[in-house]
Amino acid sequence: MTPAELKLAADGGRAVAPEAKPGPVAAMSLRGMTVSYGEKPAIFSVDADFEQGAMTAIIGPNGAGKSTLLKAALDIVPRVSGEVRVHGQPLERARGRMAYVPQRASVDWDFPTRVIDVVMMGLYRELGLLGRIRGHHRDAAQDALDRVGMADFAHRQIGQLSGGQQQRVFLARALAQAADLYLLDEPFAGVDAATEAAIIDVLKTLKTEGKSVVAVHHDLTTVQSYFDRVLLLNVRRIAEGPVRTAFTSDTLAATYGGRLAAAQIEQLELGGAV
Numbered sequence: 001m002t003p004a005e006l007k008l009a010a011d012g013g014r015a016v017a018p019e020a021k022p023g024p025v026a027a028m029s030l031r032g033m034t035v036s037y038g039e040k041p042a043i044f045s046v047d048a049d050f051e052q053g054a055m056t057a058i059i060g061p062n063g064a065g066k067s068t069l070l071k072a073a074l075d076i077v078p079r080v081s082g083e084v085r086v087h088g089q090p091l092e093r094a095r096g097r098m099a100y101v102p103q104r105a106s107v108d109w110d111f112p113t114r115v116i117d118v119v120m121m122g123l124y125r126e127l128g129l130l131g132r133i134r135g136h137h138r139d140a141a142q143d144a145l146d147r148v149g150m151a152d153f154a155h156r157q158i159g160q161l162s163g164g165q166q167q168r169v170f171l172a173r174a175l176a177q178a179a180d181l182y183l184l185d186e187p188f189a190g191v192d193a194a195t196e197a198a199i200i201d202v203l204k205t206l207k208t209e210g211k212s213v214v215a216v217h218h219d220l221t222t223v224q225s226y227f228d229r230v231l232l233l234n235v236r237r238i239a240e241g242p243v244r245t246a247f248t249s250d251t252l253a254a255t256y257g258g259r260l261a262a263a264q265i266e267q268l269e270l271g272g273a274v
């Protein structure tokens with residue numbers, strides 16, 4: 001498909017998409033999101049509403065477009081079509097309210113950078129390019145490191161930390177931004193149980209503060225205990241809603257197809273036929 005044809009098809013999909021249900025304004029609403037890196041779309045005409053004050057998991061197989069969806073929502077990758085609203089506002093007006101933790105493998109730290117500086121990078125939007133780092137910026141960064149249990153590592157080189165420690169630092173960078181909406185791409189990938197518990201603690205605290213969390217997540221066994229809502233994605237939106245109703249063996253089978261054995265779904269002790 002050419003980009004023009006794809007846009008046409010995506011817009012066509014939009015027209016039959018269900019209307020947004022009335023209710024409190026979502027932390028983030030996506031409508032008709034289509035992204036294509038080449039001929040085939042990575043995500044196609046995806047609608048989603050991420051509730052305020054909720055923790056939402058985005059799940060789906062490798063290559064389903066989960067990272068692409070987050071990047072498109074942040075305007076990091078261009079979209080063929082689609083609209084993003086954050087707390088009811090267009091993206092340009094709401095960027096300052098969003099914090100993003102990318103998928104870890106995508107960051108390369110050969111350049112010597114101290115941990116505290118990585119965290120302060122999160123403040124550049126507030127600082128502006130020429131803004132001076134002041135005491136309160138440093139305090140905010142140090143405080144964020146403290147919240148993820150990395151206060152003692154502030155002056156270490158980021159490249160010398162373990163993967164799990166780096167992951168905590170990236171979370172600290174997002175925390176320092178004091179955002180309302182946190183988008184995290186696989187925050188638990190490759191971390192040990194202690195780091196996972198520390199991260200989930202921080203995320204649950206954000207939720208009690210009324211903030212919204214959206215995380216790409218791979219471990220299906222923890223979806224029910226960690227998250228309130230779920231978006232199942234495989235290029236298209238397969239299902240979305242409260243974990244209780246949207247995370248079923250049917251929706252999982254539709255999302256993962258043959259890749260998730262029926263036995264695995266059964267182990268999750270979910271309702272519905274496989």
Ligand SMILES: Nc1ncnc2c1ncn2[C@@H]1O[C@H](COP(=O)(O)OP(=O)(O)OP(=O)(O)O)[C@@H](O)[C@H]1O
Binds near residue numbers: 060061065067068
């Ligand atoms: N920059 C890029 N250029 C070309 N193709 C890309 C690019 N980024 C992603 N893709 C392709 O788009 C599709 C979706 O990729 P994406 O990274 O969004 O998947 P994902 O659901 O996050 O997968 P994973 O679980 O492996 O992280 C894949 O087929 C991938 O190969």
Ligand SMILES: [Mg+2]
Binds near residue numbers: 066067103185216
């Ligand atoms: Mg990904």
